[in-house]
Amino acid sequence: MLNRYARAFFTKVFTPLARLLLKLGVSPDVVTLVGTLGVCVGALAFYPRHEFFWGTIVITAFVFSDTLDGIMARMSNRSGNWGAYLDSTLDRVGDAAIFGGLVLWYAGDGRDTLMAALALACLILGSVVSYSKARAEGLGMTANVGIAERADRLVAVLVATGLVGLGVPEVLLTVVLALLAVASFITVCQRVLTVRRQALSRA
Numbered sequence: 402m403l404n405r406y407a408r409a410f411f412t413k414v415f416t417p418l419a420r421l422l423l424k425l426g427v428s429p430d431v432v433t434l435v436g437t438l439g440v441c442v443g444a445l446a447f448y449p450r451h452e453f454f455w456g457t458i459v460i461t462a463f464v465f466s467d468t469l470d471g472i473m474a475r476m477s478n479r480s481g482n483w484g485a486y487l488d489s490t491l492d493r494v495g496d497a498a499i500f501g502g503l504v505l506w507y508a509g510d511g512r513d514t515l516m517a518a519l520a521l522a523c524l525i526l527g528s529v530v531s532y533s534k535a536r537a538e539g540l541g542m543t544a545n546v547g548i549a550e551r552a553d554r555l556v557a558v559l560v561a562t563g564l565v566g567l568g569v570p571e572v573l574l575t576v577v578l579a580l581l582a583v584a585s586f587i588t589v590c591q592r593v594l595t596v597r598r599q600a601l602s603r604a
C-alpha cells in the first residue's frame with residue numbers, strides 16, 4: 402500500500418541527494434550495500450541489547466537507501482537486472498536482521514517466548530511474501546498485490562519498536578507483531594490466488 406502511495410513523495414524528497422551522490426561518483430550498488438550494512442548493524446547491534454529506540458533510529462537512517470538506490474539507478478540510466486537482483490536479495494538480508502534482532506532479544510535476555518515466536522513468524526512469513534512474488538516473476542507472471550508489502554511491514558515494525566524503546570508499554574509491539582504476522586499470511590494468500598488465476602488462464 403505505502404509502496405504505491407508514498408513512492409512519488411519519497412522520490413521527490415530523495416532526488417536531490419541522489420543527484421549529489423551521482424555527481425560525487427557514488428554508484429547505486431554502493432548505496433544498496435552500505436544501506437543494508439547500516440540496517441544490519443542497527444538491528445543486530447542494538448535490538449539484542451534491548452536498545453530499541455537507538456536501533457530504530459539507526460535502521461531508519463539507512464533503510465531509505467532502498468528508495469535512494471533505485472532513484473540513482475534510473476537517473477543514471479543504470480537500471481538493470483543486476484541492480485534489481487542485488488536490491489531484492491539484500492532487502493531479504495536487511496529484513497531478516499530487523500526481525501532476527503528482535504528474536505535474539507526475546508529468545509535471550511528478554512525471555513519472552515510469545516514475543517520471540519511472533520517476531521520469528523513475521524520474519525518467516527515476510528520472506529514467504531517476497532518469495533511468492535519473486536517466484537511468480539521468475540515464471541513470467543506478476544504478484545504485485547497484498548496488504549503487507551515490504552514498506553508496510555517495515556513501517557509497522559519500526560514505529561512499534563521505536564515507540565516501545567521510548568517507553569510505551571510492550572503490549573503495543575505484541576499486538577503489532579501479531580497483526581503483522583496475520584497480514585503477511587493474508588498477503589501470501591492474496592499472491593498465491595493472483596498467480597493461480599494467471600497460471601490457469603494461461604493453461
Ligand SMILES: CCCCCCCC/C=C\CCCCCCCC(=O)OC[C@H](COP(=O)(O)O[C@@H]1[C@H](O)[C@H](OP(=O)(O)O)[C@@H](O)[C@H](O)[C@H]1O)OC(=O)CCCCCCC/C=C\CCCCCCCC
Binds near residue numbers: 552555
Ligand atoms: C516514533 C518512535 C521513534 C522511532 C521513529 C522511527 C520511525 C520509523 C518509521 C518508519 C520508517 C519506515 C521506513 C520504510 C522504508 C521503506 C523502504 C522501502 O521499502 O523502500 C523501497 C521500496 C522500493 O522497494 P523495491 O523496489 O526494493 O521493491 C521490492 C519490494 O519491496 C518487494 O517487497 P515484498 O515482495 O516483500 O512485498 C520485494 O519483493 C523486493 O525485494 C523489492 O525489491 O519502496 C519505496 O521506495 C516506496 C516508498 C517507501 C515508502 C516509505 C513509507 C514511509 C512512511 C513513513 C515514514 C516516516 C518516516 C519518519 C522518520 C522518522 C525518523 C525519526
Ligand SMILES: Nc1ccn([C@@H]2O[C@H](COP(=O)(O)O)[C@@H](O)[C@H]2O)c(=O)n1
Binds near residue numbers: 472483
Ligand atoms: N543497486 C541498484 C538498485 C536498484 N536498481 C534498480 O532500481 C530498481 C528498484 O528501484 P526501487 O526504487 O524500487 O528501489 C531495481 O529493479 C533496479 O532496476 C539498480 O539498478 N541498482
Ligand SMILES: [Mg+2]
Binds near residue numbers: 469
Ligand atoms: Mg531499492
Ligand SMILES: [Mg+2]
Binds near residue numbers: 488489
Ligand atoms: Mg529494495
